[in-house]
């Protein structure tokens with residue numbers, strides 16, 4: 001799970017897709033909340049350190065970082081431990097923008113970054129019916145679960 005607050009002057013990137021040049025999310029990297037949730041799900045499933053430990057906020061090298069590249073790095077670390085991703089399921093929680101029109105391109109980019117097929121990546125958007133911080137448009141949240149397996 002991850003959440004970032006809106007930041008008017010920043011681009012909005014979700015699942016590696018740049019949706020707009022402003023009204024994006026605050027964060028040290030590109031603030032791709034969806035990709036971050038997937039990274040943490042993969043790392044958690046493998047019993048590894050979370051992304052905050054791997055890619056610290058105070059590390060200049062990760063300022064404005066492309067989160068898809070960080071995701072590829074994470075999958076590489078899993079592979080070093082003998083793990084490979086099997087299925088990912090993720091949900092983006094916000095009132096806007098609508099995820100559906102971009103769903104396919106997000107799935108393609110995420111799958112490519114992880115070295116898996118598109119049909120191994122589930123993705124949808126939902127709202128909280130105007131309740132809570134996502135409902136009040138203060139930010140965007142994302143949740144993900146990951147199934148991984150040991151290569152034989």
Ligand SMILES: [Zn+2]
Pocket residue numbers: 002003004027031032033036037
């Ligand atoms: Zn994040």
